[in-house]
Amino acid sequence: MLRLLSFTLFLAIWWIAALAVGGAKLPSPPAVLQVMIAEASSGALFLHLGATLARVALAFTLAMSLGSAIGYLMGRVKLADRLGDPWLILLLNLPALVVIVLAYIWAGLTEAAAIAAIAINKLPTAIVTLREGTRALDRSLDEMASVFAMPRWRAFRHVVLPQLAPYIAASARSGLSLVWKIVLVAELLGRPNGVGFEIGVAFQLFDTPRLLAYSLTFAAVVLVIETLLVQPFEARANRWRPRAA
Amino acid sequence: MRLEVDITGKTFRSAAVGTHEVLAPVKFALQSGEVGVLIGPSGCGKSTMLRIILGLDHDFAGRIARPPEARIGMVFQEPRLLPWRSVEQNVRLAAPDVTDGKLSELFRILELEAHRSHFPGELSLGLARRVALARAFAVEPDLLVLDEPLASLDDALAGRLRDEIATLVASRPVMTLLVTHSLDDAVRLGDRLFFLSPRPARIVAEVPIGIPRDTRGEAEIAAIKAGLAQRIQGDRTERDVS
Numbered sequence: 058m059l060r061l062l063s064f065t066l067f068l069a070i071w072w073i074a075a076l077a078v079g080g081a082k083l084p085s086p087p088a089v090l091q092v093m094i095a096e097a098s099s100g101a102l103f104l105h106l107g108a109t110l111a112r113v114a115l116a117f118t119l120a121m122s123l124g125s126a127i128g129y130l131m132g133r134v135k136l137a138d139r140l141g142d143p144w145l146i147l148l149l150n151l152p153a154l155v156v157i158v159l160a161y162i163w164a165g166l167t168e169a170a171a172i173a174a175i176a177i178n179k180l181p182t183a184i185v186t187l188r189e190g191t192r193a194l195d196r197s198l199d200e201m202a203s204v205f206a207m208p209r210w211r212a213f214r215h216v217v218l219p220q221l222a223p224y225i226a227a228s229a230r231s232g233l234s235l236v237w238k239i240v241l242v243a244e245l246l247g248r249p250n251g252v253g254f255e256i257g258v259a260f261q262l263f264d265t266p267r268l269l270a271y272s273l274t275f276a277a278v279v280l281v282i283e284t285l286l287v288q289p290f291e292a293r294a295n296r297w298r299p300r301a302a
Numbered sequence: 303m304r305l306e307v308d309i310t311g312k313t314f315r316s317a318a319v320g321t322h323e324v325l326a327p328v329k330f331a332l333q334s335g336e337v338g339v340l341i342g343p344s345g346c347g348k349s350t351m352l353r354i355i356l357g358l359d360h361d362f363a364g365r366i367a368r369p370p371e372a373r374i375g376m377v378f379q380e381p382r383l384l385p386w387r388s389v390e391q392n393v394r395l396a397a398p399d400v401t402d403g404k405l406s407e408l409f410r411i412l413e414l415e416a417h418r419s420h421f422p423g424e425l426s427l428g429l430a431r432r433v434a435l436a437r438a439f440a441v442e443p444d445l446l447v448l449d450e451p452l453a454s455l456d457d458a459l460a461g462r463l464r465d466e467i468a469t470l471v472a473s474r475p476v477m478t479l480l481v482t483h484s485l486d487d488a489v490r491l492g493d494r495l496f497f498l499s500p501r502p503a504r505i506v507a508e509v510p511i512g513i514p515r516d517t518r519g520e521a522e523i524a525a526i527k528a529g530l531a532q533r534i535q536g537d538r539t540e541r542d543v544s
Contacts, residue, residue: 201378
């Protein structure tokens with residue numbers, strides 16, 4: 058209920074601002090909705106949305122699985138941490154644009170180059186979060202598992218993973234927003250479809266309604282993913298915690 | 303089965319004081335069906351000794367011989383349950399082979415039936431300790447290590463649990479190592495008592511109790527305790543004089 062109210066407030070502010078500055082700079086909500094409907098009925102909206110979503114899914118999965126594995130390793134093994142740390146700092150501070158441009162130069166304007174570049178941008182933050190999570194693991198529970206001779210996999214699944222779950226959720230949430238921001242840059246620079254490409258076109262034509270139509274649709278999709286996937290996962294992972302009043 | 307402990311020394315390195323000795327040479331052995339009790343002042347190195355015996359700490363001088371196939375049941379000082387798994391899951395994860403009947407029986411004895419599906423965060427410390435006991439018993443251990451398992455339980459329950467430990471020890475050939483502060487628990491449960499010195503710990507006295515556990519009546523227990531008290535008193539005055 059509160060969320061709905063907050064959303065209505067957002068629409069109201071937008072509408073008032075649109076009336077104040079004029080439709081050329083900021084089109085009103087109905088104008089944007091009209092473009093959305095037109096793009097949807099021609100099928101273009103779904104084509105571009107689908108292309109972008111596929112890239113987000115691929116790059117996100119790649120970065121999360123690789124980053125979690127490396128982060129866990131660096132949290133557990135001191136040598137890996139020492140060796141990996143300088144690389145991590147380099148990756149963390151490398152601007153997304155540099156990675157994308159270099160990927161396109163080295164691998165051509167290909168799908169693989171785009172996805173790899175997006176994944177590389179997300180990778181270091183996933184590593185850092187999971188490394189922190191691994192460092193915070195409760196040693197006394199490890200000892201318990203070892204004394205009771207729990208097989209490695211069972212100990213990982215029931216002792217280690219539940220402790221990492223909040224970190225994985227945090228990493229997924231921040232990662233999703235990061236990937237979604239970067240994927241558009243990659244599309245703008247070197248892909249013939251996707252929301253980023255459409256926004257590039259809209260920019261060249263100074264077509265604000267179109268720009269807003271595409272970006273808001275995608276924001277809505279991200280919101281749905283967050284509510285339907287990330288939050289239920291978090292709720293499940295935290296179900297054992299006594300609920301705060 | 304036999305547990306042989308022969309620790310020749312254990313030192314800790316810390317930034318503040320450099321190296322310091324935690325354990326002096328300690329040597330003892332335990333047979334199947336025997337209950338050894340370690341009694342010593344707080345901080346004397348009992349927990350360090352347990353960690354070495356359990357194979358959690360390999361950085362020591364000496365030798366621990368325990369059959370590699372020996373199943374270990376451990377009750378830590380704090381319950382060490384998985385907060386994200388229910389009481390029943392906690393026990394089953396440590397003891398996957400436990401039968402439903404055996405589990406129900408354990409829960410009945412430890413009065414945990416009502417708490418099977420609770421998470422450890424919803425339990426009092428006393429209840430959590432009982433779950434830890436259930437977990438250690440459920441694995442049907444060959445080596446049972448109890449690190450002050452009855453602390454913070456009320457007398458009636460502590461007494462019942464002590465009887466349950468005695469029953470379990472009698473029902474299977476299990477080597478039991480009990481760490482306690484309570485002379486009463488030691489005398490009621492132990493076959494051999496090892497009195498430890500302050501840090502660095504060494505065994506100052508090894509006292510076997512000749513009377514079998516199930517024939518120890520209140521009179522015998524009182525007599526053993528009185529004897530031990532006299533002996534401890536004697537040691538103290540001797541030390542004070544010298």
